[in-house]
Amino acid sequence: MEEITKSLNFIEHIIEEDLEGSYSKNELRFRFPPEPNGYLHLGHASSICLNFGLGERYDAPVNLRFDDTNPAKEESAYVEAIKKDVAWMGFHWDKECYASDYFEQLYKWAVQLIKEGKAYVDSQSSEEMAKQKGSPTTPGIAGPYRNRSAEENLDLFERMKNGEFEEGVHVLRAKIDMESPNMLMRDPILYRVLHKAHHRTNTDWCIYPMYDWTHGQSDYLEQVSHSLCTLEFLPHRELYDWCLDQLVDKDKLRPKQREFARRNLSHTVVSKRKLLELVEEGVVSGWDDPRMPTISGLRRRGYTPEAIRNFADTVGIAKRENLVDVSLLEFHVREHLNRIAPRVMAVLDPLKVVITNYPEGSEEWLEAENNPGDDQAGSRQVPFSRELYIEKADFKEEANRKFFRLKLGGEVRLKNGYIIKAESCTKDTDGNIIEVQCTYDPKSKSGTGTEESLRKVKGTLHWVSVSHAIPARVNLYDRLFTDENPDGHKDKDFMEFVNTDSLETITAFLEPSLKNVKVGDRFQFQRLGYFNVDKESSSEQLVFNRTVTLRDTWAKIQQKK
RNA sequence: UGGCCUAUGGUGUAAUUGGCAACACAGCUGGUUUUGGUCCAGUCGUUCUAGGUUCGAGUCCUAGUAGGCCAACCA
Secondary structure: OOOOOOOOOHHHHHHHHHHHOOOOHHHOOEEEOOOOOOOOEHHHHHHHHHHHHHHHHHOOOEEEEEOOOOOOOOOHHHHHHHHHHHHHOOOOOOOEEEHHHHHHHHHHHHHHHHHOOOEEEEOOOHHHHHHHOOEOOEOOOOOOOOOOOHHHHHHHHHHHHOOOOOOOOOEEEEOOOOOOOOHHHOOOEEEEEOOOOEOOOEOOOOEEEOHHHOHHHHHHHHOOOEEEEEHHHHHHHHHHHHHHHHHOOOOOOOOEEEEEOOOOEOOOOOOHHHHHHHHHOOOOOOOOOOOOOEHHHHHHHOOOHHHHHHHHHHHOOOOOOOOEOHHHHHHHHHHHHHHHOOEEOEEOOEEEEEEOOOOOOOEEEEEEEOOOOOOOOOEEEEEEEOEEEEEHHHEEOOOOOOOOOEEEOOEEEEOOOOEEEEEEEEEOOOOOEEEEEEEEOHHHOOOOOOOOOOOOOOOEEOOEEOOOOEEEEEEEEOOOEOOOOOOOOOOOOHHHHEOOOOEEEEEEEEOHHHHHOOOOOEEEEOOOEEEEEOOOOOOOOOEEEEEEEOOOHHHHHHHHO
16 A cells, blocks of 8 residues: 555666566675765765665665775775765665775786786887777777787786886786777776875785776676666776676676766766865865765755655656756755754844833743644744844835735734734934834734734744844855856856855854754754754854755745846 | 767656656645745646658657767776
């Protein structure tokens, strides 16, 4: 009954077919294979959700494998950050694997290849090799070292391994087909010399395998059934299969690579190089800046793993070009936060209101619901007094009847409190309104059940009591780019589209119940949006980040004018 | 002057594998509401083009068009 038959994506169709064919269900195994050379971002998130989602759907193990074959770029600090992010997303990996654990086996297989005449040591410069490689439209030609004897190749390769050569003087290449229409099959490089310490194998090796000589074999060694990667690896599939052809034991499961389109999100970039540029140019404060599309940035912004996973689920997976609108991501974070975030009152842009007929010096505590959609959420007390703050935008001297807020002579309800009426206002010498004088109806107090308390007035405002309010620093974030596809312009650099107003930091006034919040706590500031406590927050100085605003139909109406 | 991949509302993804084009978001209209939030109801709008096969084509075939990927000792 609760079994909702969800439609399958094309990867799941492939798996279903395999299950009807030669695969049994317990042979299914997946992997998420990041290179530990940077932080995970939203693009990785869809791959994570795909692979681990498949694991959950088929009750199959999923390995977390670090593709660490290039010591020049990789660090163990990234390994730790990646593990943290995947765990935060709520996924559990079966084995924690490293491509570097397979270096010895990979080396042995390479030796075997040489003996079979399927690989050779090339001693040319990369420029010369590139020249011989031809182009997509012209075939390549053989280089002068292509037919070295197996003995010579073996000797050279061993000496490469032993550190006898400088970087760049020799490489090991597969001997495949210099005329293949697939550039990757034109004798791809399998090994290069790199005199660099590796974050795990240290200086044990000075030759390192290339991606193509590593990935399929790693999948094979781990007996991964379906190796899923993005579409730009599609041309690699032929090579992936060629490598496996050379060494697969027919009794063992042979992994298959399949490709899906990477997710592109509007108003952002996800390429590591570009994210790094944003950090280095100081456009953002770091990799976990709440405006960054990194997992750590989203976490700090207040996003929940559920929101990100639901987003990935509804977006799905396919093979065509795409540009998903961020509003879908925002929908999912609102949808989740609406269910879980306690409601509180905070004023971001204060305007003082004085209730002239409320006794001076007195105060009272009003009952306030924590979440109207959740009767388990309970309630709290908020203080009311003669002097309050409301939002500047919630008062106008004059306005038409579409303005459901406070205007002179008009009435409005203060949330959880009383109905008030604006009688007059005072201005500074520049004509700015600095205070509004109101009267209140003492019988209209919320929840008392009196006739007056049940009176309907158009408009309910949030507010805080001036004397009780806690000042807090609040970061108001907006989209990082003004263009929906900053990456998509041939003649313009993405940096030209940086939104210079993507961060506004203000001092806001919070209801006192927020005094003891913890880093990461999430709230709905009523009528404003969802906010969470930043890692820089302390009991002396509270700091909140705006995750996302509430849907705002009033703003839309105003925009239309 | 090559090879490969892709094409479904504004966006993303489906379509029992050849049988009534659907779901979500966005938009719009109305209702409810002590959040212009939430919730509820309604509405808008789609198979790149031209042929072909078929009783029947989003799905298969051919050609075209458009977009993407491929020439790192990166992954």
